Amino acid sequence: MNTTHRSTRKAALLAAVMPFAVILSTAAHAQAAPQTPADPQATESADDIVVTGSRIARPEVDSPVPVTTITNAQLLQRASPNVSDILNELPQVAVGSTRTNSNFLTSGTGISTVNLRGLGSNRTLVLVNGRRFIGGFGGDTAVDLNNIPVDLIERVDNITGGSSAVYGSDAIAGVVNFIMRDSFEGLQVRAQGGITERGDSGRYLVSVTGGTKWGADDRGNALFNVSYDRDQGLFSSDRAISAQDCANLVCGPASYSSFAPQGQFQLINGANAAVSALPGGVSNFSYNPDGSLALLRGYQGGAYGFNRNGVRRISVPLERYLANAIVNYELTDSMKAYGEVTYGRTSSNASLEASALAETDIYASGGIPITNAFIPTSIANAINLANSDANSANDITSIAFRRRQNDVFSRSNRAKRDTWRAVAGVRGDLGSKFNYDVSYVFGHLNDFNASQDVDTARYRQSLDSIRIGAGNVVGTDIVCRDVAARANGCVPINLFGLNTADPRAASYVQAVVPKSEEITNEQHVITASVSSSSLFDLGAGGVGAAIGVEYRKESVVDDLDILTNTGGNSGNQIPDLRGSQSVREVFGEVNVPLLSDRGLFRYLGVNGAIRYSDYNTIGGVLSWNAGAEWEPVRGLRLRGRYAVANRAPNNSELFSAPSETFAGVTDPCDGITRTSTGGGDAACRAVPGIAAFFAANPNGTFAYTLADTQGINGFVGGNRNLKEETAKTITAGFTFTPDFLRGFQFTADYFDIRVDDAINTLDRSDTVEKCLLTGDAVFCDNVLRFAPTGYLQTVNAQLINVAGYKVRGIDASVRYSRPLGLTENDNLSIIGNYTYQIDYRLQTDPASPVDEFAGSFGRGFSEHRANVRATYRTNGTGLSWQTTFLSGGPFTVNNFISNDPAVVALNDVKDYWLHNLQISQEVTAGFTFFFNIDNVFDKKPQYLPGTPFNTPTGLETSADFDLFGRAFTAGARFRF
Known part of the structure; x- marks a missing residue:
């Protein structure tokens, strides 16, 4: 990385962006604790609230950890269905x-997750x-946010740093806590529709809330x-940047796949x-567009290839049905029962180019028999x-082939997910000092996805055709050689x-049981x-404490079809x-005020938490x-906090059975001699085996044949010997809410997260070296x-605790609200969020260099x-402007080497600005109309082709950009 360039940019952008962040705002603001209960343990007092990151009700609105909050009003301003x-x-x-990078996920099409x-x-x-x-992937704890209804959210709290002592495993990067409304009276309806300026990627939502x-x-x-919403998705061919296959900065026929229809x-x-x-003197042949034979020198793209981006997607379609209910009942003045029920059904489908089959997918060796009746x-x-x-x-002896199976079967999957969640609990007071909460959560996910595939045994039978009649009628004059196979259809x-496969033949070679995967997660x-927020008083305020126990069980069944199981x-x-x-876990937490109202110690206190977890696995x-915490004035x-957090390996990482692979592995010993001086x-x-080779062949070369290389197998999968990941985190910062500037709040916090023993796999060739x-x-x-x-026999790639992360930076947030006095009831609100990234270091294993x-x-x-x-x-009119900024820099820094000036130039991404606008009007009491423009200036993404930049397949750019262009949303909210 160019450090001089980076330091110059740092000074310039800090000067430019920080004042801007203070003056303007973000879609989220950092505030200590809004005046609504943030947790089910919240007391009934309006003064005592429980903020995310703690289980102790606090009599003040200051959070002991940095909290970034998105309010319901901000969610409505953004007008996003999701x-x-x-x-x-x-x-x-x-x-x-996200919807823009899950087209090629085999079991995660359409899933949306948050990645702090x-x-x-x-x-x-x-x-x-x-x-x-409940987790949204098979055996994983990452939650599918598609199951969270926007209109039921009171606010969203995001905290940085390890919170495992409070909440348990997985809270290494932080916590995202969705606080739902707990009371509502009347009926509210939101209806909206959106479309891009180019007339595609429609999104529609109808949401009804009542209470x-x-x-x-x-x-x-x-x-x-x-609620019901539908996202129509977007094809790669609908945007110029991704309409054609691209590789190494060349788009169009030159980059087409040689696996042609x-x-x-x-x-x-x-x-x-x-x-x-x-x-x-050529060995290859194909067909011209008019159907005539074409002789080729080797496999070719170009006019004889296939444009895969013509059928791929930028974003997948998504259809959602969500139903949620929340019930509270005061059994007594000091006891309240509560319940929550969530049901979500999401459906999505990928759009992938038809499978590219070669003879190696069908035959152990060789290819189409030379007796095939269809050979020209x-x-x-x-x-x-x-x-x-x-x-x-x-x-x-046979004919090798590469053929896209457009007229045989489609591998585009269809995914349907049903998610159930139920909560039952009771909370209340024990006397005047103590609060209690007992709850049970049940979660269930059923994820079924299916696609077509072939039965390779049937495919071989169908390719072994013979002619028994004088005509060309398939099934009469031309039949399968195997009599038993003919009897079986x-x-x-x-x-x-092109399009020569008889539909009956295409049906026969397809797997009788479709390729499918059914995932069941249960929690x-x-x-x-x-x-208690006040066990006793040391003279500076009540000492708060919380203790508790938790039992959690997570299970998974990922059931694949029999042909996938057997290869x-x-x-x-x-x-x-x-x-x-x-x-089984036991946890405790304490908050101790030490000094108050003593000179420069308006408040001084300490806090801490501890949790012991006993897993049946690790x-x-x-x-x-x-x-x-210290308030000098x-x-x-x-505020500051040091935390030791953990993440236990999930069920997928522990229990995924090793699956065999024969993917190519390179042995650094291939080609060495007795006197060669290479690094290894x-x-x-x-x-020993190689030493024996040179003892018998002192002038020989230790070398692999193609058969030797193809015979190297390996097993890739989970590892029951994994241990937990450990994170050590530091957060330190301040909040500033001056009396002389009413409605103003500013926070700044430093974060430092180090993750050790992170679970990762190693490249198999890299493992050998x-x-x-x-x-x-x-x-x-x-x-x-x-x-x-001495030849390689097996190279495995099990998951192991081998990687490490180091992430440091500074968050700054501002919120300001005041009337301008231009009209009788006007108000200007400014909210903002900014992050300065100091480090993001990754070491994939102890023997590898650290990548920054x-x-x-x-x-x-x-x-x-x-x-x-x-x-x-x-006076009922609202005008809102939102800006998102990402500073530029190299897109790829990890071992990026190129001698092509054009590639080097593309790798330098420019500063990226994105602007959104909303206009709303309260027409009558309870009826509001709104109109949004996303990407007001139609900012285009930068061209970053998958080769060499490894961007998501079908995009030819990064999912960090807006991929849709200028888009419009219009809708209305009704309150009865």
């Missing part, structure tokens, strides 16, 4: 799983009313929300080598001529040309706690996943934190060589990030 769209605009949030600090969605704990929510009091003396209240074919011998037996006559004659000469080495398939959480279709062999783990884990409060050559010669160079068991335990020869990503471009990496909103209201 809360994930709003969370992903916060500077603290990096790109997680760029440390991964599985290191961000998501809560609803302070309680856990009432009930029971004797109105002791109970109930509220519900039902009309097929490309190669004559091969028994050793799978090409035989140049066609006119002009001129090609059949050339084969017969080559096989009739005296040179048997050039005999053609086999119909010959013709791959030679049980029982929590009981007792707290009988076009994909890899993958076993089912089954597993569960449970944990054993005992201890988490804790300790902090302090009125309106200025300093001496270590290679120390391997590092085993040779270091001899470390971390690497060598995954490498097995044939003892007699801070200062590169992206939502988790840009050196300066801000999201700003200013709103002016007067």
Whole structure:
């Protein structure tokens, strides 16, 4: 990285952005604790509230940890159907799983997650009313935000840093807590629709919220929300940047795939080598657009290739049905029962190019038999001529192929998810000092996704066709050779040309049971706690404390179809996943005021929390934190906290059964000699089998044949010996709410998060090299060589505790609200959030160098990030302007090397600004109309093709940008 460039940018952008962040606003603001209960343990007192990050009700509005809050009013201003769209605009949030990068996820199409600090969605704990929510992926705890109804949210609290002592595992990067409304009277309807300026990517929402009091003396209240929304998605071909396949800055036919719908074919011998037996000395052939035969030199793209981006998606379609109910009932003056029920159904589907099959997907060796009845006559004659000469080495034994299966089957998956969650509990007072809360949470996810695939055994039968009649009628004159297969319905398939596969043959070769995956996650959480905001007074205020116990069980069943289990279709062999783990926990927390109203100590206090977790998988884990708060003068409060947090390996990481792979592995020992001096050559010669080779062949070269390389297998999967990840976090900062500037609040906080023993896999070739160079068991335990020869036999890639992260930065937030006096009832509100990224360091394993990503471009990496909103209201009219900023920098910093000036130029991403506008008008009491323009200036994303920039497939740019262009939303809210 260019450090001079970075330091210059740092000074300039700090000067430019910080005043802007103070003057303008973001879609979220940092405030200590709004005047609504933030947690189910909240007391009934208007003065004592429980903020996210603590279980102790505090008599003051200052949070002991940095809290960024999005209010219901801000959610409505953004007018997004999905809360994930709003969370992903916060500077603290990096790109997680979204509608714009999940088209190629096999079991996560359409899932939306939140990724605090760029440390991964599985290191961000998501809560609803302070309680856990069922995970959205198989065996993972990352929550699918599609199940959170926007109109039922009171606010969203986001806290930075380890909070495992308060909430348990996963809270390494921080916590996102959705605080839902707990009372409502009347009926409210929101209806809206949106579309881009180009007339695509429509999004529609209807949401109904209702509530009432009930029971004797109105002791109970109930509220519900039902909503339906639909996102039509967007095809890659609908935007110029992604309409064509791109590779190495070349878009269009030159980058088309050689796996074409009309097929490309190669004559091969028994050793799978090409035989140049066609006119002009070529071995390959395909078809022109008019259907005529085309002779080729090797496999080609261009006019004979296929544009995959023509069918891919920028964003996947999503349809959601959500139903939620919340019920509270005061059993007595000191006891309240409560319940919550959530049901969500989401449906989505990917759009992928048809599968690219080759002979290696169907045959262990060889290809289409040369007796196939559909081989073009001129090609059949050339084969017969080559096989009739005296040179048997050039005999053609079969035909290799590459063919897109457009007319055979579609691999685009269809996903349907049903999520259930139920909460039941009781809370109340024990005397005048203590509060209690006992709750049970049940969560259930059923995720079913299906697509078509082939049965490779049937495909081989269908390709082995013979002619038994004089005509060309498939199934009569041309039949499958295998009599038993014919009796079972086999119909010959013709791959030679465009749309040549008979629909009956396409149906036969498809798997009888569709390729499918059914995931079932289940969650049980029982929590009981007792707290007090004032156990006793040391003279500076009440000492607060909380203690509690928790039991949690998470289980998963990931059931794949039988052909995927056995490797009988076009994909890899993958076993089912089954597993569960449970944990018993005890926790405690204390808040101790030490001094108050003594000179420069208007307030001084300390706080801390501890949690011991006993897992049935990894054993005992201890988490804790300790902090302090000091208010030297009125309106200025300093705070700091040190925390040790953890993340236990999830069920997928623990219990995913190893699946076999034969993906290519490179051995650094390939090609060495007895006297070669490469970096690892001496270590290679120390391997007993290789040493024996050179003892017998002192002048030889230790080398692999193609068969040797293709025979190296490996197993990739979970690891039951994993241990917990550990994070050490520091947060320190201040809040400033001066009396002389009413309505103004400013906060700034430093965060420092270090994650050790992070769970990761190692590249298999890299594992071999590092085993040779270091001899470390971390690497060598995954490498097995044939003892007699020294050749690689197996290289595994199990998950291991091997990686490390170091993330540091500064968050600053501002909120200001005041009347301008231009009209009788006007008001200007300015809220803002800004992050300065100091470090984002990743070390994939102890033997690798540390990569620094801070200062590169992206939502988790840009050196300066801000999201700003200013709103002016007067007499029922509202005008709101939002700005998002990401500072530029290199997109790729990890081992990025290019000699192409154009690639180097693209890697330098410019500063990115995005602007959104809302106009709203209260027409009558209870009826508000609103109109939004997103991406007001139609800011285009920067071209960053997947090769070499590894951006999401089908985008040709990064998901950090707005990918849709200028878009419009119009809607109305009714309150009855």
